[in-house]
Amino acid sequence: MAAGCTRRTTLLAAAALLASATLRHAAAADPTPTRPVVRAGVLKFGTVSWELDTVRANGFDRQAGIDLQLVELAGNPATQVALQAGGVEVIVSDWLWVSRMRSKGEALSFIPYSTAVGALVVPAKSAIAEIGDLRGKRIGVAGSPLDKSWLLLKALATDRYGLSLDRDAQPFFAAPPLLNSKIASGDLDAVLTFWPFAARLEAKGMRVTMTVSDMLEALGQPATVPSIGYVFREEWARANPAAIAGFQAATNKAKTLLAQSDAAWDRLAPLMQAEDDATFRTLRDRYRDGIPRRWTEEERAGAAKLYALLARLGGRELVGDAPTIAPGTFWTGGA
The missing domain is CATH 3.40.190.10 (Periplasmic binding protein-like II)
Known part of the structure; x- marks a missing residue:
């Protein structure tokens, strides 16, 4: 076996073991879970943790009928490996990567997280x-x-x-x-x-x-298209419609709370690692600026238009062999 394949296999196995160990620990704390579990791969101090920590702290996951569990990973490549290995159900990435993976035969899907770039x-x-x-x-x-x-x-x-x-x-x-x-x-x-x-x-x-x-x-491109989003395996979402719908409902509640409540941010200060009040406030405000306001067919068409531009600018190195965005990149199977 080639060295690259061996390394990839090792990474996949390691990610799966890490995620499964986290899940076993959670199961030990709650031996009789009644809600579907959604494991999200996150970076410890990444901005995604602010939203997902808010979900858990306010019980939005339980209200939505799911059990959200956070699996801390070392970097964005590790989250992608964990998703591909089945060690987590959800990560955050951009839709260019999702489209590229779909073009290679790996059916991933995307729902919006942020328009901030x-x-x-x-x-x-x-x-x-x-x-x-x-x-x-x-x-x-x-x-x-x-x-x-x-x-x-x-x-x-x-x-x-x-x-x-x-x-x-x-x-x-x-x-x-x-x-x-x-x-x-x-x-x-x-x-x-x-x-x-x-x-x-x-x-x-x-x-x-x-x-x-x-x-x-x-450049004549839509500026409100979500740049990054929650990414998951389409097969998992179709097999677990209550889980993906619950995840969407829970994260939408967290976004609404963080958009409206300054108090909700105070408990996030340790995760934000803001060294002073000015940094804290600016991080909070820029997160709020990036909350997606719409996600309709118009935004999805805008993303397809932007994909064409980026494909022209970045070529095969950026988008692979697909000149247009892969069908199914954006999940429309839930609320």
Whole structure:
């Protein structure tokens, strides 16, 4: 067996063992569960934990007829492996990944979690006011050259200003915490990063020049399409309609509470790891900004339009062999 296959098999087995151990522990605490169990793979301090912890703390899962259990995993790749291995029922990812997996024959589905993506952030006194001002500047980019926000920024720079940011600027690709550190120390002129890290910079007095939603609007794309969502196996959802409907109902209640109640956020402070009140408030407000307001056929059609653009910009490396979004990517089988 090839080394890559061996490593993947090991990862799958490890993820399944970790999730099953978590479930056994929960079962020992409640030996006679009467509600269907939904295991969600999460990162300990990820923003998804804020919502799912709110579900559990307020009993929204029990009210919806399910037992939500959180399985903490080490990173986003680990959550994907755990889902594929059957170690958890739900994770959070983007619909591009879901479509790509469906195109490969793995029937995953997506329901919305958040419309928040990220932003281009600059120091408060920076002379950078628009994308055209990025010529010659040092730009930190969260992730890789295939990051969707980077592809959109490059497209807009070319369309509006005739700039090739790969050539006319100095991109630096790294993890978000490192980028935050580097722009704070003056080693970068701008940072294009994910929304929680942009919020932390904003709380420190830095300026958001453009959000990814602004970029989408400027490119004629829908800006309210949920960027990430809860992802699950379609086969599981069809076999457990009460479980997936209960999960949707419970998370919707959590979103409503977090949108309306400041007090609901106070108990989340340890999970948020906000170092001061300004950071706490900015993280809270940006989460609220990202709560999806609509999820209709119009938004799903908008996602298909955006997919076509990203497929053109990122090519096969980003979307695989499928030129259009895979049918069934978005779950419509429940409320």
